[in-house]
Amino acid sequence: xxxxxxxxxxxxxxxxxxxxxxxxxxxxxxxxxxxxxxxxxxxxxxxxxxxxxxxxxxxxxxxxxxxxxxxxxxxxxxxxxxxxxxxxxxxxxxxxxxxxxxxxxxxxxxxxxxxxxxxxxxxxxxxxxxxxxxxxxxxxxxxxxxxxxxxxxxxxxxxxxxxxxxxxxxxxxxxxxxxxxxxxxxxxxxxxxxx
Numbered sequence: 001x002x003x004x005x006x007x008x009x010x011x012x013x014x015x016x017x018x019x020x021x022x023x024x025x026x027x028x029x030x031x032x033x034x035x036x037x038x039x040x041x042x043x044x045x046x047x048x049x050x051x052x053x054x055x056x057x058x059x060x061x062x063x064x065x066x067x068x069x070x071x072x073x074x075x076x077x078x079x080x081x082x083x084x085x086x087x088x089x090x091x092x093x094x095x096x097x098x099x100x101x102x103x104x105x106x107x108x109x110x111x112x113x114x115x116x117x118x119x120x121x122x123x124x125x126x127x128x129x130x131x132x133x134x135x136x137x138x139x140x141x142x143x144x145x146x147x148x149x150x151x152x153x154x155x156x157x158x159x160x161x162x163x164x165x166x167x168x169x170x171x172x173x174x175x176x177x178x179x180x181x182x183x184x185x186x187x188x189x190x191x192x193x194x195x
Contacts, residue, residue: 024062024070029077030055035095036080037138039102047157049138057141058134069133076130083108106131 022030037049037058062070084094084105091097094105109131146156
């Protein structure tokens with residue numbers, strides 16, 4: 001958890017600095033990961049992965065708690081680019097493709113079969129593993145607690161998207177343990193002796 005919070009703090013700091021500091025990705029790789037994560041959690045009437053700085057969270061994660069996933073990214077990004085060129089030769093790279101083309105490329109990596117029982121495109125195990133890893137990292141970076149030590153994604157973009165109140169506060173239900181609380185009034189019906 002401390003490493004995850006560190007990655008969230010890095011994402012927040014990288015967003016405020018121009019340009020963001022990368023520790024694992026090259027600038028070109030970061031642009032591709034940013035484009036992919038922006039299709040996984042797109043910007044609509046609420047902020048998406050791009051606004052949450054997910055790419056910086058993932059970048060930091062890959063040099064801290066997710067070091068074991070470096071190979072998946074190192075092999076998965078070129079495989080994804082090959083898929084883009086295979087499906088849309090004019091696009092050259094994922095970030096240059098249209099949103100519709102990007103969605104088709106990502107759907108081709110999804111291990112779930114379509115309604116007809118077939119996959120729309122052939123899918124390699126390496127690309128699937130990369131996509132699943134990236135999807136998990138995107139969700140983690142998007143939904144990590146933005147208030148932990150004042151860390152997390154910028155302005156709690158992920159929590160805004162899911163409608164979670166940043167000012168949440170746990171309050172136990174009012175009951176027996178609150179009987180000495182000022183303003184507590186016993187229920188007269190409950191105190192009547194049973195006959």
